[in-house]
Amino acid sequence: MAVVTKRLKFKTKANGSMFDITPLIEEELSKIKLSSGIVTLFCVGSTSSISTIEFEPGLQKDMPKIMEKIAPKDGKYDHENTWHDDNGHSHVRATLMGPSITVPFVDKKLTLGTWQQVAFFEWDTSDRSREVVCQFIGE
């Protein structure tokens, strides 16, 4: 049993873009000696989320639309009184969805479904350089 910590780095587009991080995770998994265990994907920062999704263009529009209904960009947020910024909705969306998921892997393969990818969700209001901790624990 061992712990292996990697950091995935990529650039995102503002306001609800999604980024498929599955290939990045698979690449790291192929390089390490662990065969079975879990990988934890954790967003560093409080205005983005991670979940799984069928990564196709339709849902890339649907998810931000639903989030806009739940926490509208032009809503009134007390967070914006604290900092005089414009991303109260980004924080609320990120906290609601959550910053991390944990995915089992077996025989060097993630246990995802055929139409299921691990996606990063950018809720902030400017393009960002992002970092996701990708930590494997297993044997």
Added chain:
Amino acid sequence: MAVVTKRLKFKTKANGSMFDITPLIEEELSKIKLSSGIVTLFCVGSTSSISTIEFEPGLQKDMPKIMEKIAPKDGKYDHENTWHDDNGHSHVRATLMGPSITVPFVDKKLTLGTWQQVAFFEWDTSDRSREVVCQFIGE
């Protein structure tokens, strides 16, 4: 320390049914040699979720009602333009809630509260045969 991977298999009813998988997890836990650690429950597929809930008939109606408010079955989803299917809302609900939870266990017992069960949520629009990865890591 060791990793033990099991697969829970069960049938679900379409459109928001819940399934209490706690007894299935407890049965697997009773059969393995680990005493303390975590169990990760991971939905294979992108139209179902896992969380904890007090598993009683009232909440089995309340959860789909709230999800219907957030992402209505008859809403307009770009996903459905991609595939000409009818389950855009199923995908959105699944991604919002998330595909997995991780539950610690101690002395062969899950650390759940008295009124807290691990539930699988079927958001898809037809009855399904489902698989949940149930992976224990511990000692």
Added chain:
Amino acid sequence: MAVVTKRLKFKTKANGSMFDITPLIEEELSKIKLSSGIVTLFCVGSTSSISTIEFEPGLQKDMPKIMEKIAPKDGKYDHENTWHDDNGHSHVRATLMGPSITVPFVDKKLTLGTWQQVAFFEWDTSDRSREVVCQFIGE
């Protein structure tokens, strides 16, 4: 590799209060011998949640407001017919957000962002004494 289980205990205020548990986790991490791995934070009970957030006063008002929109306190819940109580909305909110998160740590430090804390969300309708399982797995 080892498993170390701690229990965080604290008191909460009813109806959407947030509690920053980051210092409690960091204190436990400083006392154990593990250097790298994951910590799983798990709510014992079905009317509270854990996520990360920028823990500042504005968002402490924004999160309950958004949750009130999703699952209003005065809404009609079948759960309340089952038990004749008043916390249907508390259960729905807790299940939607989820009971646990998993945070990697490296060199004795949680991999949180600068403005990111681990928060406990009390959705129940009375002040409570709460317990969160805080389980470290690592080396």
